[in-house]
Every structure is written in structure tokens, then in C-alpha cells.
Amino acid sequence: MRLRLIPDDTTLQIIPLRRHAMIGSVVAIVASAVLYVAIGLNFGIDFRGGILIEVRIPEVPQVTEVRGAFEGAGLGEVAIQEFGEETDFLVRIERQPGGDGAQQAAVETARSHLAAAFGDAVEYRRVEFVGPTVSQDLLRGGAIAVLLAVVAMLLYIMFRFEMAFAWGAVVALVHDVILTIGVFSITGLEFNVATVAALLLIVGYSMNDTVVVYDRVRENLRKYKKTSLDLVLNRSINETLSRTVNTTVTTILALGALILLGGPVVQDFSFAMIWGITVGTYSSIFLAAPLLLTFGVRRGAETPGPKAEGERAA
Amino acid sequence: MIHVPRWQIAVAVIAVVFAIVYSAPNFLPSSVSWLPGDPVRLGLDLQGGSHLLLRVDSDVVLEERIESVLDEIRTRFRGAGIGYTDIGVRQLAGGLTLTDPAQGEQAQELAEEADETLEIDLDASGRMTFRLDSTAEKELRISALSQSQEVIRRRIDETGTNEPTIQRQGDDRILVQLPGVDDPERIKRLLGQTAKMNFRMVDETASIPEALAGRVPPGSELLYEDDGSEQGIPIVVRRRVGVSGDNLVGAAPVIDQNNQPVVSLRFDAAGARRFGDLTTENVGRRFAIVLDGRVISAPVIREPIPGGSGQISGNFTFETASDLALLLRAGALPAPLVILEERTVGPSLGRDSIAAGTLAGQVALLLVIIYMVAVYGLFGVAADIALAVNIALLLGILSALGATLTLPGIAGIALTIGMAVDANVLIFERIREETRRGRSPVSAIDTGYRQALRAIIDANVTTLIAALVLFQMGSGPIRGFAVTLAVGVFTTMFCSLIISRLLVLTWLSRTRPQVLKV
Numbered sequence: 086m087r088l089r090l091i092p093d094d095t096t097l098q099i100i101p102l103r104r105h106a107m108i109g110s111v112v113a114i115v116a117s118a119v120l121y122v123a124i125g126l127n128f129g130i131d132f133r134g135g136i137l138i139e140v141r142i143p144e145v146p147q148v149t150e151v152r153g154a155f156e157g158a159g160l161g162e163v164a165i166q167e168f169g170e171e172t173d174f175l176v177r178i179e180r181q182p183g184g185d186g187a188q189q190a191a192v193e194t195a196r197s198h199l200a201a202a203f204g205d206a207v208e209y210r211r212v213e214f215v216g217p218t219v220s221q222d223l224l225r226g227g228a229i230a231v232l233l234a235v236v237a238m239l240l241y242i243m244f245r246f247e248m249a250f251a252w253g254a255v256v257a258l259v260h261d262v263i264l265t266i267g268v269f270s271i272t273g274l275e276f277n278v279a280t281v282a283a284l285l286l287i288v289g290y291s292m293n294d295t296v297v298v299y300d301r302v303r304e305n306l307r308k309y310k311k312t313s314l315d316l317v318l319n320r321s322i323n324e325t326l327s328r329t330v331n332t333t334v335t336t337i338l339a340l341g342a343l344i345l346l347g348g349p350v351v352q353d354f355s356f357a358m359i360w361g362i363t364v365g366t367y368s369s370i371f372l373a374a375p376l377l378l379t380f381g382v383r384r385g386a387e388t389p390g391p392k393a394e395g396e397r398a399a
Numbered sequence: 400m401i402h403v404p405r406w407q408i409a410v411a412v413i414a415v416v417f418a419i420v421y422s423a424p425n426f427l428p429s430s431v432s433w434l435p436g437d438p439v440r441l442g443l444d445l446q447g448g449s450h451l452l453l454r455v456d457s458d459v460v461l462e463e464r465i466e467s468v469l470d471e472i473r474t475r476f477r478g479a480g481i482g483y484t485d486i487g488v489r490q491l492a493g494g495l496t497l498t499d500p501a502q503g504e505q506a507q508e509l510a511e512e513a514d515e516t517l518e519i520d521l522d523a524s525g526r527m528t529f530r531l532d533s534t535a536e537k538e539l540r541i542s543a544l545s546q547s548q549e550v551i552r553r554r555i556d557e558t559g560t561n562e563p564t565i566q567r568q569g570d571d572r573i574l575v576q577l578p579g580v581d582d583p584e585r586i587k588r589l590l591g592q593t594a595k596m597n598f599r600m601v602d603e604t605a606s607i608p609e610a611l612a613g614r615v616p617p618g619s620e621l622l623y624e625d626d627g628s629e630q631g632i633p634i635v636v637r638r639r640v641g642v643s644g645d646n647l648v649g650a651a652p653v654i655d656q657n658n659q660p661v662v663s664l665r666f667d668a669a670g671a672r673r674f675g676d677l678t679t680e681n682v683g684r685r686f687a688i689v690l691d692g693r694v695i696s697a698p699v700i701r702e703p704i705p706g707g708s709g710q711i712s713g714n715f716t717f718e719t720a721s722d723l724a725l726l727l728r729a730g731a732l733p734a735p736l737v738i739l740e741e742r743t744v745g746p747s748l749g750r751d752s753i754a755a756g757t758l759a760g761q762v763a764l765l766l767v768i769i770y771m772v773a774v775y776g777l778f779g780v781a782a783d784i785a786l787a788v789n790i791a792l793l794l795g796i797l798s799a800l801g802a803t804l805t806l807p808g809i810a811g812i813a814l815t816i817g818m819a820v821d822a823n824v825l826i827f828e829r830i831r832e833e834t835r836r837g838r839s840p841v842s843a844i845d846t847g848y849r850q851a852l853r854a855i856i857d858a859n860v861t862t863l864i865a866a867l868v869l870f871q872m873g874s875g876p877i878r879g880f881a882v883t884l885a886v887g888v889f890t891t892m893f894c895s896l897i898i899s900r901l902l903v904l905t906w907l908s909r910t911r912p913q914v915l916k917v
Binding site: 090185188193334 | 452454583584587591737738739740741742743744745747748751752755756758759760762763766767770771773774775776806807809810813814816817818820821824825828831832835850853854857858859860861862864865866868869871872877880884916
């Protein structure tokens with residue numbers, strides 16, 4: 086028996102649902118924007134600057150004991166969190182006033198306070214600090230990278246397809262990015278350089294899904310010249326649905342393994358990817374394809390493509 | 400029958416052999432050394448180590464240069480009888496006010512003679528400002544950066560760190576990567592000092608209370624002598640440098656006759672002569688050993704020291720004496736360094752990350768393999784074999800390229816596993832469709848691979864674009880991730896279009912099925 090998530094010859098009526106989908110997406114986008122403005126993102130030290138220390142303290146202290154170690158250290162806000170094992174703690178210290186040099190001094194202060202409280206047994210698994218200069222660079226670089234990726238995708242689709250496709254794809258893409266930012270606002274998960282990497286991959290993946298649907302649309306536009314655009318679109322979506330779902334499932338299986346077993350460092354990254362891929366799959370089906378109706382595809386101008394050659398060769 | 404060109408078979412066989420040979424060291428114990436490749440190099444986040452991003456504060460160099468230009472101008476003005484007040488350096492520019500603005504033209508000429516790289520501004524009130532022109536400024540900054548890089552390299556080499564990377568980044572930054580260092584504190588301490596040392600005479604005519612009240616005799620300055628306390632003992636020292644630390648050729652920590660750690664020094668010929676003269680002329684007086692604006696010690700010269708070697712004692716432990724000797728051997732930094740960013744991973748976290756990443760990758764592989772067989776049956780097996788080759792090829796290429804595998808890179812491999820089958824999914828779905836439309840197995844398979852090609856290329860180019868942007872933006876771990884992803888795109892295309900196709904076609908020609916069960 087074969088596993089078939091999407092039965093053969095599925096004819097779901099996706100296109101007629103497009104108004105609902107668009108309203109849903111607009112609501113989700115507005116909600117994300119409101120969340121972003123109201124709550125904001127929980128920037129990690131990459132973007133906010135500050136200090137992150139992961140320590141292993143063999144005598145298994147309570148979180149409050151670790152917090153107590155920093156009393157009177159004058160380091161401002163210090164957040165302690167158990168991390169993975171019960172001996173492991175993540176210490177986050179806010180960015181120190183006084184520029185780049187002050188962070189370095191604060192790391193030394195933090196180490197001396199930990200040593201005073203727990204002796205030499207403290208093992209430093211990770212020490213990171215990012216000063217204000219670098220955090221601003223990283224934030225700017227990350228924003229530019231996401232924009233650059235979106236523009237690059239737009240250009241590529243313009244080059245491979247026609248304008249309406251490019252706009253449809255980019256709207257779907259921006260939708261995915263905004264919804265991912267929204268989910269990071271509401272969950273308060275840390276937003277860092279790895280999250281931006283995940284965003285870029287989501288952009289790539291969402292594009293990947295959209296391109297497959299569009300490729301079929303283009304092919305069917307040539308094949309069914311007399312059929313109305315909405316029927317062609319609906320047909321193309323259904324024909325590629327099985328592929329879209331199967332690829333999404335294998336990717337999510339891999340990411341699921343990462344989220345459960347990959348260790349705490351890649352967990353947030355994997356979560357962002359799973360969310361983005363789910364949203365990306367939705368947007369290629371329910372937004373990118375129906376948007377072609379909105380942006381208007383030129384009919385009848387389709388140039389004979391590789392399809393015609395393929396037919397001859399076969 | 401579909402014709403398979405021989406070169407495709409040859410390429411496939413070569414690729415599989417390459418993949419096996421070059422990825423094998425990653426799975427075998429390191430004792431198997433007859434294989435040509437090495438295991439893939441691990442990033443700092445996996446093997447442990449320290450990443451430090453430093454900024455060279457080259458403003459200091461500019462200010463020193465302008466300071467010395469001002470000294471020169473002072474001498475010339477005095478010689479020409481030009482009076483001035485309010486001389487000093489502010490915000491990378493020197494300035495003074497002429498007592499008689501009528502002398503402006505003459506003053507300007509003299510200043511131009513003093514240094515031709517100056518841009519001189521003179522206003523009606525007689526206020527003159529001096530700035531280095533942009534070429535001179537740029538040259539100074541670049542040379543400060545390259546000198547700093549050199550000194551950092553020497554200091555780190557002295558600590559015996561294995562394979563450090565010391566790279567310039569941008570106009571004023573230096574990236575230092577120290578694999579395997581689990582105590583970066585010492586290195587940070589070593590890099591945190593400019594280690595400018597010189598020997599100067601103590602101004603014994605000056606009174607300390609007067610100096611503390613802000614009345615320091617001209618040509619002298621108030622410094623503090625190290626006595627183990629935070630503040631130190633105030634001492635007035637002449638500005639004129641007797642012997643500079645630049646003249647040192649050797650320094651080593653030794654234990655002196657009182658069983659105290661001291662640093663022994665050796666000067667070059669010029670330094671030895673100057674040190675000899677200085678000590679001969681000043682027997683019975685005190686001289687100060689000044690390091691980065693702080694006096695290490697200020698001993699009395701008991702007798703001339705002609706041989707070009709000496710000892711400095713101070714408030715040392717053996718460790719601080721060793722570090723000072725190291726700094727003196729490696730030379731002074733032209734400007735102070737500021738650590739902008741540190742990322743240090745201890746070896747235990749690195750090991751845990753490798754273990755977790757490997758386990759996650761294996762489970763991901765297993766899940767995807769099972770799913771593909773469940774959905775596509777025999778075709779799924781072909782896709783799975785292609786996937787296995789793909790992973791081996793990816794690891795082999797990363798190893799052979801000497802690329803660095805980081806924790807995000809491992810995540811990238813796991814993700815590649817999930818996405819790699821996409822190309823085969825596209826093909827198999829197409830074959831399935833074509834079969835449903837009544838094509839024969841041969842025709843369906845041929846059309847399937849042919850028709851899916853366009854979508855596969857488009858889909859992979861988009862991933863490649865994302866990888867390129869990632870590489871552009873990223874540093875360290877993120878770059879490793881981007882490289883893994885980009886290499887993954889190529890191996891994936893190769894494996895799904897060539898390897899899986901060959902497998903399917905071989906099966907087709909062996910069994911000649913009448914009906915396809917995709």
C-alpha cells in the first residue's frame with residue numbers, strides 16, 4: 086500500500102476560495118504588524134548588544150542561587166535561565182553603557198562574581214558579547230540581506246516568467262516574512278542572526294514552492310489556450326498539490342528531527358523554519374497563484390517553450 | 400529504449416567513488432590514514448575556540464602624529480619670533496591662536512614647511528587649525544591596521560595557539576579566530592595592552608603636591624607608579640624619552656638574586672649605546688620604566704650599564720613577568736585595540752553540539768528515507784540511494800574544499816536532506832501524472848525527467864540565491880551554513896538528475912514493466 090496524502094486527480098476548488106484566503110492573509114499581516122509595534126521583537130545579543138554566558142555548575146544550584154551571584158555586580162539587568170541540563174545555565178546581561186570596551190570589562194566582572202559564588206568548578210561553555218558597533222552592523226546587515234534576497238527573487242522571476250508572476254511571487258514572499266516576524270513577536274522567541282538566516286531560507290523555500298506552481302501554470306496556459314484563467318490556475322494548483330505536500334512533509338520531518346534532537350542552539354532556528362515553510366506552502370497555493378488573476382497574465386502571447394520540444398522528442 | 404550516454408555513467412561512477420573516498424574520513428577513526436582526504440574541518444562553534452573582532456583605534460595614531468607636527472611648528476615659530484596661545488590637539492586637529500594675527504601669512508608658510516601633508520586653516524582672528532589631508536590620514540590608518548595585525552600575530556604565536564586566523568576586515572577591524580583556545584582571557588589581556596614601553600628620567604626637581612594640584616613643570620608629566628594598588632604612587636617624569644622600547648631585541652622572565660620574578664632585556668646596538676649614555680650621565684638619579692602611561696618601577700641608577708642588557712623589576716608574579724616579556728618581544732601596538740565582539744565556545748559545548756547535530760541528521764535521514772519508500776515504493780528506493788550519495792558527496796566536497804562545518808552547517812545538511820528529495824518528488828509526481836494519462840512506462844519516465852527539469856532548475860536557483868545572500872551577509876557560522884547550502888544545491892541536482900535517473904533507467908531496462916507503479 087502506498088502512502089498518498091493527496092489522492093490522484095484531486096480537484097479542490099482553491100481559486101474560488103481566494104477572497105477568503107486574501108482576507109485571512111491581510112488580517113494576519115495586520116495582526117503581525119500590530120504585534121510587532123506593540124510587543125516588538127526579542128532581539129538577541131546579536132542585534133541588541135550585550136553579554137551571553139553559558140555556564141555549567143556541577144553542584145546543581147537553583148536559578149535563584151545563580152542570580153544571587155550577580156547581586157551587587159552593577160551589571161544592570163541579568164537574566165538567568167536553565168538551559169538543557171540541570172547543571173547548565175544561560176546568563177544574559179544587558180548591554181553595558183559606555184561603548185564597546187565596557188562589554189569586555191563586564192564579562193570579567195561576571196566571571197569574578199561567578200567564581201566568588203561557585204569557585205573554580207564553573208565551566209564556561211560559551212561566552213559571547215557583542216558591543217554596540219557590531220550589533221548595529223549586524224542589524225543593518227540582516228535587514229539589507231532580507232531585502233536583497235526579496236529583490237533578487239523578484240528579478241529572477243521577472244527574468245524567467247513575466248511581470249505578473251514576479252509580483253505575485255513577491256507578495257507571497259513578503260507575506261511569509263511578515264508572518265514569521267509576527268510569530269516571533271507573539272512568542273517572544275529570541276530573534277538573532279540565525280533567525281535572519283532562517284528568514285532568508287524561508288524566502289528561498291517559499292519561492293521554490295511558488296516557482297513549481299507557476300511553472301505548471303505557464304505550461305497549462307500554453308496547453309489550454311481557450312480555458313479561462315481561473316480554471317487553468319485551479320488545475321495547475323491541483324496538479325502540483327501532491328508534490329507541494331510531499332516536499333513540505335519531508336522538509337518538516339527533517340526540521341522536526343532538528344527541533345527535537347539538534348540541541349537548544351538550533352531549536353529556535355528550526356522552529357522558525359517550520360513555521361515559515363508552513364506559511365510558505367500556504368502562500369504559494371492560496372496567494373501566489375490566485376494573485377495572477379489580480380495582476381493579470383497576458384494570454385495568447387505565450388512563446389512556444391520547451392514543452393513543445395518535449396512533445397516532439399517523445 | 401531511452402539512450403543513456405556513456406559519459407553520464409562514467410560521471411556517475413566517478414562521483415560515487417569520490418563521494419565514498421572523500422567522505423569516509425568523517426566516519427572512520429582517525430587511525431585510518433591511507434585515504435587521501437581529511438575529515439571536514441570543524442568551525443569554532445563545534446571544536447571550541449574563540450572568535451574576537453577587534454577595532455584598531457587609529458585615531459590615537461593620528462593624534463600622535465599631529466602632536467609631533469605641533470612640536471615641530473612650535474620650534475619653528477619660536478625661531479621666527481611668532482607668538483601664540485592655546486595650542487593643543489582636539490578632534491584629530493591641531494590648533495593654536497596667534498598673538499598677532501598680522502603674522503598669519505608667515506606662520507602659514509612655516510607650518511607648511513613643517514609638514515607638507517597638512518591642511519591649514521587660518522581665520523581673521525588668528526586662529527590656526529591643522530589637519531592631515533585625506534591621503535595622509537588614510538595611509539596612517541592603513542599602516543596602523545597592518546602593523547597591528549602583525550603585532551597581534553606575533554603575540555598570539557608566542558602563546559602557542561594552533562592555527563590562529565588573523566584577518567583584516569574593513570578599514571579598521573581585525574578578526575582573530577583561535578581554535579581550541581578554552582581560556583581566551585589571557586589572550587584578551589595580552590591584546591588589551593598596547594605595550595608601549597620607554598625609559599625616561601624622573602623629574603626630581605618637581606614637587607609631588609604641586610603636581611597633584613595641577614602645576615606640573617613644563618616638559619614633565621604626572622604619572623603613577625605601580626605598587627599593587629589600583630591607584631599607584633604619584634611620580635613626576637620627564638616627557639623626553641631616553642630609550643624607547645622599539646630598541647628592544649629580547650625580553651625574558653627570570654628570577655633575580657632576591658628570588659623575585661623580573662624581566663631581563665636586551666637592546667639593539669643603538670639602544671645599547673643610548674642606554675649606556677643615559678646610565679653613565681645619570682648615576683645616582685632615578686629613571687622610570689614607563690609602560691602604557693604607567694610607571695612599572697623607578698629605580699636609582701647605581702652604576703653605568705654599558706652592555707646593552709638590563710633588568711626591570713616591579714610588582715611582578717612570574718606569570719605577569721612572562722606576559723610582559725612576551726609583549727615586549729612581540730612589540731608595541733601602534734594604537735589600542737577595542738574588542739567589539741567575542742564568541743567563545745568551550746570544548747564540551749562543541750562536543751555536545753556535534754553529537755546532537757549528528758543524531759538529528761541521522762534521524763532526519765531515516766525519516767525521509769522511510770517516507771520516500773512509503774510514498775513512491777521502488778522509485779523511493781532510487782531516490783533514497785541518490786540521497787545517500789548526495790550526503791556523501793556533500794561531505795566529500797566540503798572536506799576536499801577545506802570548507803568549515805559549523806553547527807548551522809549541520810542544520811543545513813539536515814535541511815538539505817529534507818529538500819534534496821524535492822527534485823525526485825517533482826519527477827516522480829510527473830511520471831505518475833504521465834502514466835495516468837496513459838503513457839507507456841518508458842515514455843512516462845522519459846517525459847517525467849524531461850518535464851520536471853525546468854521546475855527543478857528554477858526551484859534550485861532560488862535556494863542558491865538565498866545561499867549567496869547568506870554568504871554575503873554572514874560571518875563565521877552563518878557563512879559555513881551558506882557554503883553547505885550552496886554545495887548542497889549542486890549535489891542535489893546532480894544526484895536527482897543523474898544518479899536517480901540512471902537507477903530508474905537500469906531498473907526499467909532490466910524488468911521492462913508493462914505498468915508503472917509510481
